[in-house]
Amino acid sequence: KRILIINGPNLNLLGKREPSIYGDISFEDFFQRLKDKNGVELSYFQSNVEGEIIDKLHEVGFSFDGIILNAGGYTHTSVSIADAIAAISSPVIEVHLSNVYAREEYRHNSLIAKNCVGVISGFGLDSYSLAIDYFGAK
Ligand code: DQA
Numbered sequence: 001k002r003i004l005i006i007n008g009p010n011l012n013l014l015g016k017r018e019p020s021i022y023g024d025i026s027f028e029d030f031f032q033r034l035k036d037k038n039g040v041e042l043s044y045f046q047s048n049v050e051g052e053i054i055d056k057l058h059e060v061g062f063s064f065d066g067i068i069l070n071a072g073g074y075t076h077t078s079v080s081i082a083d084a085i086a087a088i089s090s091p092v093i094e095v096h097l098s099n100v101y102a103r104e105e106y107r108h109n110s111l112i113a114k115n116c117v118g119v120i121s122g123f124g125l126d127s128y129s130l131a132i133d134y135f136g137a138k
Contacts, residue, residue, distance in 0.1 A: 001040045001041065001065040001066065001135060001138075002040075002041045002043075002060075002063070002064045002065050003040050003041065003042050003043075003065060003066045003067070003068065003135050004042075004043050004044070004045060004056075004067050005031070005042065005043070005044045005045070005067075005068045005069075005070075005128060006046070006047075006053060006056055006057070006067060006068070006070070006071075007027060007044070007045070007046040007070050008046075008047065008048070008053055008069075008070060008072035008073070008074050008075075009047075009048040009049075009072040009073055009074065010048065010072055010073070011046060011070060011072055012027075012048065014026055014030075014097075015027075015029070021097075021098050022097050022124075023097065023124050023125065027044070027046070027125075030125045030128075031044050034128065034129065034132065039136065040132060040135065040136050042132070050074055050078060050080065050081065053069075053071065053074070053081060053084075054080055054081060054084045057069075057081070057084040057085065057087075057088055057092075058084065058087075058088065061084075061087070061089065061090045062088060062089050062090065064090045065090065065135060065138070066090060066092075066093070066131075066134075066135035066138070067088075067090050067091070067092045067093070068093050068095055068128055068131040068132065068135075069092050069093070069094055069095065069112070069116070070094075070095045070096060070097070070127075071094070071112060074112075075094065075096070075110050075111070075112055076109055076110065076111065077111065078111060078112070082112045082114075082115055085112055085115040085116060086115045091117045091135075092115070092116045092117065093116055093117050093118055093119070093120060093131040093134065093135075094110060094113055094116040094118070094119040094120070094121075095119075095121070095127040095131050096120070096121040096122065096127060097122075097123075097124050097127060098121070098122060099122030100121050100122075101121070102122070117134075118134075
């Protein structure tokens with residue numbers, strides 16, 4: 001199974017960025033462990049640019065078996081990313097490291113959730129592992 005993880009804005013700073021919320025492990029280190037652990041073909045893309053995330057969704061969204069998307073702050077603002085998810089055929093899982101419902105009110109609304117298979121929020125880096133388990137078992 002071909003699965004792509006897409007991380008949106010500021011997630012390139014994982015490990016350095018507000019470690020009390022997002023942990024102290026970089027995504028690259030975590031990704032190496034993920035690749036060893038699972039029997040799926042995983043790839044990873046990160047961008048701070050909304051249009052690049054949309055381009056990547058278009059590029060893989062008709063051939064990959066699943067997309068795991070942490071859209072960062074765009075989760076709460078981006079009609080265009082929501083539209084891109086609706087436009088493609090690959091299933092998308094929305095993930096978050098933090099429990100967005102335990103945080104500021106403006107993080108409680110996701111514009112993209114309704115176009116996703118489901119949402120995993122609050123399990124730190126395990127949020128990604130849980131999403132991979134779902135696609136792996138499909
Ligand atoms: C996040 C939660 C978002 O509200 C925030 O803007 C992020 C990270 C998370 O993984 O917990 O950048 O998506």
